[in-house]
Amino acid sequence: MINFKKIIAEKIAKAVNLEIKEIQEYLEIPPNPEMGDYAFPCFRLAKILKKSPQEIANEIKGKVELGTEITDVKNEGGYLNFYINKVLLAKTVLTEIDEKQEKYGSSTMGKGQTILVEYSSPNIAKPFHIGHLRNTIIGSSLYKIYQFLGYHTVGINHLGDYGTQFAKLIEGYKRWGNEYNLDENPIEVLTQIYVRISDLCKEDEKVLEICRENFKKLENGDPYCLDLWTKFRKLSLKEFQKIYDLLDVSFDSWNGESFYIDKIPEMEKRLEKAGVITESEGAKIVDLEDQNLGVCMIRKADGTTIYATRDLAAILYRAQEYEFDKCLYVVAYEQNLHFKQIFEVAKFLEIPEKCVKGLEHVRYGMTRLSTGKMSTREGTAVKVDDLLKESISRVQKIIEEKNPEMENKEQEAEKIGIGAVVFSNLYNNIIKDQIFDWDTALNFNGETGPYVQYIYVRTNSVLEKAELVPDLKKVDFELLTDTESIKVISTLYEFEDILKAVIDKNEPSILARYLINLSQNYSNFYNENKIIGDDEKLTEARLFLNKSVGIVLKVGAKLLGMKMPNKM
Numbered sequence: 001m002i003n004f005k006k007i008i009a010e011k012i013a014k015a016v017n018l019e020i021k022e023i024q025e026y027l028e029i030p031p032n033p034e035m036g037d038y039a040f041p042c043f044r045l046a047k048i049l050k051k052s053p054q055e056i057a058n059e060i061k062g063k064v065e066l067g068t069e070i071t072d073v074k075n076e077g078g079y080l081n082f083y084i085n086k087v088l089l090a091k092t093v094l095t096e097i098d099e100k101q102e103k104y105g106s107s108t109m110g111k112g113q114t115i116l117v118e119y120s121s122p123n124i125a126k127p128f129h130i131g132h133l134r135n136t137i138i139g140s141s142l143y144k145i146y147q148f149l150g151y152h153t154v155g156i157n158h159l160g161d162y163g164t165q166f167a168k169l170i171e172g173y174k175r176w177g178n179e180y181n182l183d184e185n186p187i188e189v190l191t192q193i194y195v196r197i198s199d200l201c202k203e204d205e206k207v208l209e210i211c212r213e214n215f216k217k218l219e220n221g222d223p224y225c226l227d228l229w230t231k232f233r234k235l236s237l238k239e240f241q242k243i244y245d246l247l248d249v250s251f252d253s254w255n256g257e258s259f260y261i262d263k264i265p266e267m268e269k270r271l272e273k274a275g276v277i278t279e280s281e282g283a284k285i286v287d288l289e290d291q292n293l294g295v296c297m298i299r300k301a302d303g304t305t306i307y308a309t310r311d312l313a314a315i316l317y318r319a320q321e322y323e324f325d326k327c328l329y330v331v332a333y334e335q336n337l338h339f340k341q342i343f344e345v346a347k348f349l350e351i352p353e354k355c356v357k358g359l360e361h362v363r364y365g366m367t368r369l370s371t372g373k374m375s376t377r378e379g380t381a382v383k384v385d386d387l388l389k390e391s392i393s394r395v396q397k398i399i400e401e402k403n404p405e406m407e408n409k410e411q412e413a414e415k416i417g418i419g420a421v422v423f424s425n426l427y428n429n430i431i432k433d434q435i436f437d438w439d440t441a442l443n444f445n446g447e448t449g450p451y452v453q454y455i456y457v458r459t460n461s462v463l464e465k466a467e468l469v470p471d472l473k474k475v476d477f478e479l480l481t482d483t484e485s486i487k488v489i490s491t492l493y494e495f496e497d498i499l500k501a502v503i504d505k506n507e508p509s510i511l512a513r514y515l516i517n518l519s520q521n522y523s524n525f526y527n528e529n530k531i532i533g534d535d536e537k538l539t540e541a542r543l544f545l546n547k548s549v550g551i552v553l554k555v556g557a558k559l560l561g562m563k564m565p566n567k568m
């Protein structure tokens with residue numbers, strides 16, 4: 001595709017002594033199209049050149065040569081506004097979409113680089129809560145976008161499948177296992193047993209001691225403990241898989257915390273060698289007080305490992321196994337300190353510099369249901385698979401009311417119900433806390449997944465109604481220069497930059513917002529222009545634009561983790 005921004009930057013570079021790349025970074029998109037398509041803020045150079053922005057603008061303007069791509073340049077209030085050739089823009093965008101179809105926006109920019117994305121990571125024998133849902137959705141989307149941009153991408157589910165809680169659970173199960181039925185709602189039952197044994201531990205120091213013993217036994221591979229642990233793990237994974245199936249999410253690696261146990265000694269050896277481990281009341285720690293990060297525990301006084309220990313072993317393993325360029329941890333912001341600590345300690349693991357630099361905590365905020373708090377502790381936990389199913393059944397009801405004759409109602413309801421939940425988790429900046437509210441998420445006219453799906457379906461029904469597959473060769477691009485068409489075309493043109501911005505900030509909400517913007521611009525185009533009319537040439541051109549919007553909406557939605565329905 002023609003890179004208009006770069007062409008403008010090259011022209012400016014002829015007039016001022018700046019790198020083309022730098023100029024490109026300065027170029028802005030003006031708030032309204034009357035002010036041009038790109039604007040160069042001359043005040044940025046005022047200090048260096050010791051001239052007023054106006055003077056600089058005039059000077060550059062005098063030297064810039066227009067051409068096929070750039071049709072005009074105006075000096076306004078210290079900005080240089082550039083106007084690009086709209087016919088050429090339409091041609092370049094629509095030709096590219098026609099050629100690449102559902103690969104439109106993809107790139108090879110990531111070639112040769114490996115990105116690990118760690119997401120979901122629920123805890124065995126504990127509920128998969130609404131935070132894990134958000135994190136699964138965010139991580140899976142980032143995974144797909146990196147992959148689309150040509151990166152070698154590895155999705156990791158860092159299961160919480162290790163720790164003292166298992167030792168307690170084993171003890172509880174040993175005592176009361178025959179009172180419970182693990183077949184139906186294993187996670188709920190395991191949680192009940194866990195609460196019961198934890199209470200008993202609080203009352204009776206001796207029981208707590210037995211549990212501690214169990215943990216040591218588990219670490220040493222005792223068959224009874226290991227058997228139960230395996231059983232709990234399997235049962236939990238089966239439950240989690242139901243959610244992953246509904247979301248259509250997958251992983252390349254399921255290496256959870258337990259996977260790293262035998263990799264801990266090597267990790268410790270390296271820290272010892274670096275001389276950063278000290279003893280404190282029998283425990284092994286790395287003191288990070290100088291960095292204002294407290295202390296990072298490596299081994300407790302009783303010799304057992306903790307969460308951070310396993311994370312450090314995981315960093316070492318991943319650096320050796322993948323030599324990653326980035327390792328993203330999609331984890332709630334509550335674990336901020338933990339990640340700051342382990343990233344600091346990772347500097348002493350003797351792993352490649354690029355790996356140390358590539359460690360990144362992608363933080364996200366809390367979700368609350370509008371009907372109340374949603375945390376395990378409060379006992380009002382909503383099961384995530386129930387939430388997803390409820391979304392689907394609410395959509396089914398809406399369909400029954402609005403369009404009972406619809407084909408494949410069930411499949412379509414699933415796409416819309418899941419799409420609504422996925423989109424609502426990606427629409428706000430991920431760092432923000434959010435409230436999940438059914439009416440907002442399922443509003444077909446709001447800034448929602450169903451709205452984007454609805455617009456997509458509309459592009460399809462227009463094509464169906466026209467009974468014609470528009471052909472690029474027949475498109476007269478001159479006919480697409482009205483305000484609404486241009487707006488849609490410029491938005492389509494932006495798509496690749498949007499994807500780059502997503503990975504630049506690890507912020508999928510940029511793409512979610514883009515899809516709303518594209519949908520709204522299409523909607524204006526649809527309302528202002530008669531797509532199927534008497535003028536054959538005009539119909540062909542508008543239909544082709546209509547079809548292109550459908551393609552880009554579908555590609556974008558897929559990258560967020562949403563499927564498009566055929567009817568709505």
Ligand code: ARG
Binds near residue numbers: 118121123158311331
């Ligand atoms: N299992 C943890 C939890 O549910 C999240 C794990 C995050 N990943 C990590 N490498 N520490 O809170």
